[in-house]
Amino acid sequence: MNENAGKVSLSWVDRFQDWLSIEGSASTRFLVSGALWGLVGTTLGLLAAVEYWAPDLVRGVAQLSFGRIRPTHINVVAFGFISMATVGANFFVIPELCRTKLYSEKTANLLMLAWNAVIVLGIFALTNGYTEGREYAELPWWLDIPLFMALLLYIVIIWGTVLNRQEKQLYVTVWYVAGTTLWFPVVYLIGNKIFFSVTGIGDSIANWFYGHNILGLWFTTNGIGLTYYFLPKITKNPLYSHLLSIVGFSTIAMFYTPTGTHHLLQSPVPEWLKAVAVISSVMLLIPVMSVLVNFFLTMKGKWNMVATNIPLRFFITAMWFYLLTCFTGPFQATRWINWYLHFTHWVVGHAHFALLGTFGFVAWGAIYYVLPRVSGKQWYSRRLATAHYWLTLTGVIIMISALTVAGLYQAAAWEEGQAVYRAGAYVLSPFMAARAFSGLLIVVGQILLFFNMYKTLFGQEGSLDESTEPDVPIGGKA
Amino acid sequence: MNQVNRTNYIFPAIGMGLILSAIIFVVVLIPRWTFRPPQPKDLRDYTAQELRGRVVYTREGCFYCHSMVSRPQDWDHGTKSKASDYYYDEWHLLGSERSGPDLSQIGGKFPDEYHIQHHKQPRSLKPGSIMPNYEYLSNQDMSDLTAYMQSLGSNGRRALNPITGELQWAELVDAKGPTGEIEKVAVWKGGVNFVADRNRIASENYDQHYETPYKYTAEVEELLLGTSHEAQLSKGAVQAVATANFPTEEALRKARMENPDLRAWTEVSYKEPDKTPTDIVGLASLQKRRTIANQGRGIYNQKCSSCHGLEGNGRGWASASMTKRAANFWEDKFENYRTDTWYWRISRGVPGTQMPRWEFNLSPEQRLYLVAFMKYVGQNKGLGALKGMEAPVYGLPPSSAKTTIPSSPQPSN
Numbered sequence: 001m002n003e004n005a006g007k008v009s010l011s012w013v014d015r016f017q018d019w020l021s022i023e024g025s026a027s028t029r030f031l032v033s034g035a036l037w038g039l040v041g042t043t044l045g046l047l048a049a050v051e052y053w054a055p056d057l058v059r060g061v062a063q064l065s066f067g068r069i070r071p072t073h074i075n076v077v078a079f080g081f082i083s084m085a086t087v088g089a090n091f092f093v094i095p096e097l098c099r100t101k102l103y104s105e106k107t108a109n110l111l112m113l114a115w116n117a118v119i120v121l122g123i124f125a126l127t128n129g130y131t132e133g134r135e136y137a138e139l140p141w142w143l144d145i146p147l148f149m150a151l152l153l154y155i156v157i158i159w160g161t162v163l164n165r166q167e168k169q170l171y172v173t174v175w176y177v178a179g180t181t182l183w184f185p186v187v188y189l190i191g192n193k194i195f196f197s198v199t200g201i202g203d204s205i206a207n208w209f210y211g212h213n214i215l216g217l218w219f220t221t222n223g224i225g226l227t228y229y230f231l232p233k234i235t236k237n238p239l240y241s242h243l244l245s246i247v248g249f250s251t252i253a254m255f256y257t258p259t260g261t262h263h264l265l266q267s268p269v270p271e272w273l274k275a276v277a278v279i280s281s282v283m284l285l286i287p288v289m290s291v292l293v294n295f296f297l298t299m300k301g302k303w304n305m306v307a308t309n310i311p312l313r314f315f316i317t318a319m320w321f322y323l324l325t326c327f328t329g330p331f332q333a334t335r336w337i338n339w340y341l342h343f344t345h346w347v348v349g350h351a352h353f354a355l356l357g358t359f360g361f362v363a364w365g366a367i368y369y370v371l372p373r374v375s376g377k378q379w380y381s382r383r384l385a386t387a388h389y390w391l392t393l394t395g396v397i398i399m400i401s402a403l404t405v406a407g408l409y410q411a412a413a414w415e416e417g418q419a420v421y422r423a424g425a426y427v428l429s430p431f432m433a434a435r436a437f438s439g440l441l442i443v444v445g446q447i448l449l450f451f452n453m454y455k456t457l458f459g460q461e462g463s464l465d466e467s468t469e470p471d472v473p474i475g476g477k478a
Numbered sequence: 479m480n481q482v483n484r485t486n487y488i489f490p491a492i493g494m495g496l497i498l499s500a501i502i503f504v505v506v507l508i509p510r511w512t513f514r515p516p517q518p519k520d521l522r523d524y525t526a527q528e529l530r531g532r533v534v535y536t537r538e539g540c541f542y543c544h545s546m547v548s549r550p551q552d553w554d555h556g557t558k559s560k561a562s563d564y565y566y567d568e569w570h571l572l573g574s575e576r577s578g579p580d581l582s583q584i585g586g587k588f589p590d591e592y593h594i595q596h597h598k599q600p601r602s603l604k605p606g607s608i609m610p611n612y613e614y615l616s617n618q619d620m621s622d623l624t625a626y627m628q629s630l631g632s633n634g635r636r637a638l639n640p641i642t643g644e645l646q647w648a649e650l651v652d653a654k655g656p657t658g659e660i661e662k663v664a665v666w667k668g669g670v671n672f673v674a675d676r677n678r679i680a681s682e683n684y685d686q687h688y689e690t691p692y693k694y695t696a697e698v699e700e701l702l703l704g705t706s707h708e709a710q711l712s713k714g715a716v717q718a719v720a721t722a723n724f725p726t727e728e729a730l731r732k733a734r735m736e737n738p739d740l741r742a743w744t745e746v747s748y749k750e751p752d753k754t755p756t757d758i759v760g761l762a763s764l765q766k767r768r769t770i771a772n773q774g775r776g777i778y779n780q781k782c783s784s785c786h787g788l789e790g791n792g793r794g795w796a797s798a799s800m801t802k803r804a805a806n807f808w809e810d811k812f813e814n815y816r817t818d819t820w821y822w823r824i825s826r827g828v829p830g831t832q833m834p835r836w837e838f839n840l841s842p843e844q845r846l847y848l849v850a851f852m853k854y855v856g857q858n859k860g861l862g863a864l865k866g867m868e869a870p871v872y873g874l875p876p877s878s879a880k881t882t883i884p885s886s887p888q889p890s891n
Contacts (some may be wrong), residue, residue: 032738051610051670052577052608053608055601055607055608055609055610055611056601056611058610059611059613060614061614062614065538065539065610065612066539066543066610067538067539067540067542067543067610068538070539070542071542072537080615129537129538131536131537131539132569133536133537133539133541133569133571134570135542135574144773156739170487178492179491179494182495183498184672186498186502189504190502196506196510198510199567199568199569200515200561200564200566200567200570201515201561201563201570201572202509202510202513202514203567203569203570204570204572205505205506205509205510205513206506206510207507207570210506247712250490250494252502253494253497253498254497254498254501254688257498257501257505258501258504258505260507261572266547266549266550266551267547267558267559267572268515268547268560269509269513269556269561270509270512270513273505273509273513274507276504279503333481339551342549343545343573343575343576344575344576345575347574347575348575385530401728405691411578414552415551420576420577420578420579420580426606429606432608445833467879
């Protein structure tokens with residue numbers, strides 16, 4: 001930008017091309033978009049939660065009705081917030097690990113624009129009732145195809161970088177991220193009925209294959225891959241075990257892929273498919289245990305850093321949530337537990353455990369770690385970051401507790417033979433109020449993050465100085 | 479540190495790719511090729527109006543809170559969902575959460591006006607409900623959505639019409655669609671209705687709807703209604719009740735008073751005679767009544783006795799904690815309850831109390847057997863002669879009738 005400052009007569013095309021090719025800009029812009037969609041998505045979630053508790057809050061506005069806000073919330077948070085933030089972090093981490101530059105900064109920036117356009121149009125489509133009505137695959141076909149194209153572009157960028165690498169050895173993070181780029185488009189194609197279409201109850205099998213694998217082969221592999229990079233990097237400890245990382249990586253695709261049907265255990269789908277889903281859900285403990293043992297032993301002797309280092313604090317919190325998520329997950333996927341808990345708020349709580357508690361925290365940790373390094377600016381305020389952490393953590397804990405206990409209430413009432421309406425009308429109201437309150441805490445946290453980010457990027461001059469950065473120290477080769 | 483050669487990554491990568499492809503082949507493609515439920519004979523396709531309603535249902539996100547699958551453990555929802563129920567669905571709406579009740583069996587249970595009012599102002603009908611209000615839906619959308627609601631479940635597109643014998647519970651009549659074209663619109667005659675349910679039991683293909691060993695026979699019919707049904711009721715009388723599609727006790731009573739055919743119903747007394755009859759016909763009739771009532775006792779012991787007590791005096795253990803105590807069937811008023819009153823009360827439950835709507839759980843013939851037992855208890859103020867008889871285990875046919883009542887085969891999933 002500075003070398004262009006003296007020139008006066010640049011056409012807007014040139015200026016746009018310059019804007020696209022600033023080094024590190026794609027990563028920054030992806031992270032900023034992620035934070036923005038995080039704010040929008042959690043606000044939508046808060047609105048849905050309040051409507052859930054006070055259903056007559058909005059009257060007569062179709063776009064703000066609960067049934068339309070809920071899918072918008074999920075899509076913005078999943079495809080906007082977590083996906084964009086982790087992709088932004090990948091654009092920083094993968095070149096670092098390959099000791100090279102990002103394959104094409106320009107393409108990456110175009111990808112950023114396209115992705116943001118899809119999210120904006122997605123909000124418009126879903127609030128106006130253009131939906132396919134299949135969970136996690138609600139976006140209409142005219143947005144499915146651009147998003148799929150974006151995923152193909154993402155393959156080009158990541159693999160271009162990996163193939164241009166100067167470092168011969170590929171670190172675990174690169175396996176995860178590069179593998180994800182190839183797996184996820186396949187899953188996306190199947191789940192969104194782009195060429196693969198089933199009618200009748202078979203549609204639910206395809207839907208939940210996708211619904212669970214967007215978690216298993218996109219959020220998990222990206223989030224775990226990033227944590228593999230950041231934990232050794234921040235603590236300057238070597239990774240505890242190379243073997244465990246191989247075990248974790250090679251089993252995740254094997255055991256995550258068939259689990260989708262555990263969402264349909266009491267539905268009339270083939271029994272053998274249910275058996276496969278339940279068994280592989282329990283077998284998921286293998287990748288989870290190997291990954292977490294590896295992480296927690298890598299932390300050996302450095303646990304005190306969690307108190308001072310903000311990004312590390314986010315990653316470690318995420319991994320504890322991951323531990324809880326992945327121990328309740330296989331347990332509630334078994335037939336008898338699922339018989340009792342299916343359709344209750346317990347499951348909603350579990351989804352927030354995984355997406356908000358685990359991969360949301362990974363995304364925030366990545367934003368805090370990567371943004372100063374790609375933008376060259378020091379974080380504006382450590383206090384705001386700390387406040388963001390505590391508000392979000394409190395919010396997540398209240399939300400998950402409220403939903404879990406509400407789910408147990410529902411399950412017990414249904415088991416006793418109470419009708420859904422009678423069991424749900426008044427008893428659950430306090431829990432839903434607590435859930436809405438926790439949403440408020442999380443939204444305030446997002447506002448703080450966004451304000452902090454704005455001040456960091458636009459509100460101050462000066463470059464990154466290692467001595468003034470106690471919470472995000474650089475160094476420690478992975 | 480060893481420098482790892484670049485090519486070393488290729489074989490593991492190919493291996494993982496193969497594993498992933500194999501898994502996708504197994505869990506996505508094989509079900510697609512092998513899992514194809516056959517076209518059900520007793521289920522009709524959606525009408526154009528119902529399909530539009532399904533789009534409204536999807537668009538407004540109803541499926542986020544209402545599931546569309548009746549599971550084996552949902553004992554008060556009615557028939558368990560089968561794979562063939564979804565034969566005509568272009569996309570699935572199974573749902574993943576039950577913030578509201580399951581809707582897979584909602585068809586025919588409420589009149590259209592109820593649905594419309596409930597969609598517009600849910601809390602005017604169900605205080606404390608958290609359903610959003612859908613006042614913003616256009617009249618067209620609202621009637622389409624209601625038509626879709628009425629098309630669901632055993633009382634929806636799957637039910638038989640007892641009067642016309644057609645494979646639908648509703649009449650399809652011509653009406654003007656939103657674009658002005660003439661289309662078929664379903665007009666519903668559902669609701670809890672003793673005569674209509676009885677006719678459905680007698681109709682063909684009935685066993686497909688309920689998995690039960692209880693069989694409604696002419697013998698039961700005679701004991702419940704006094705004599706052969708056809709002899710007592712003209713077709714007009716059947717129509718009179720069948721078209722009162724949301725009958726209240728008052729409406730039924732009024733219909734009985736106005737219609738001489740209905741008034742002519744003679745009800746069998748279940749009162750134990752003071753002296754045991756000596757003639758062989760009287761003795762056989764008494765034994766039959768006792769057997770039928772005792773079979774209803776099997777259902778009663780399982781489903782009702784925890785609140786109403788084993789002897790029907792309202793002293794079940796669960797009654798102790800209730801704000802409104804369970805009814806005591808020894809009270810005088812129950813002596814005069816008629817078959818249809820009992821049937822209606824058992825089917826619809828008692829709003830505002832813990833008494834469930836048994837129409838969701840018990841099949842019509844199970845309810846009719848229960849009616850026999852209720853009449854016996856009400857008229858004898860206790861178990862009477864049944865005390866000495868062994869109560870059958872609920873769900874099994876009585877031992878005396880094993881040869882005449884074949885248990886229906888369990889339908890597979």
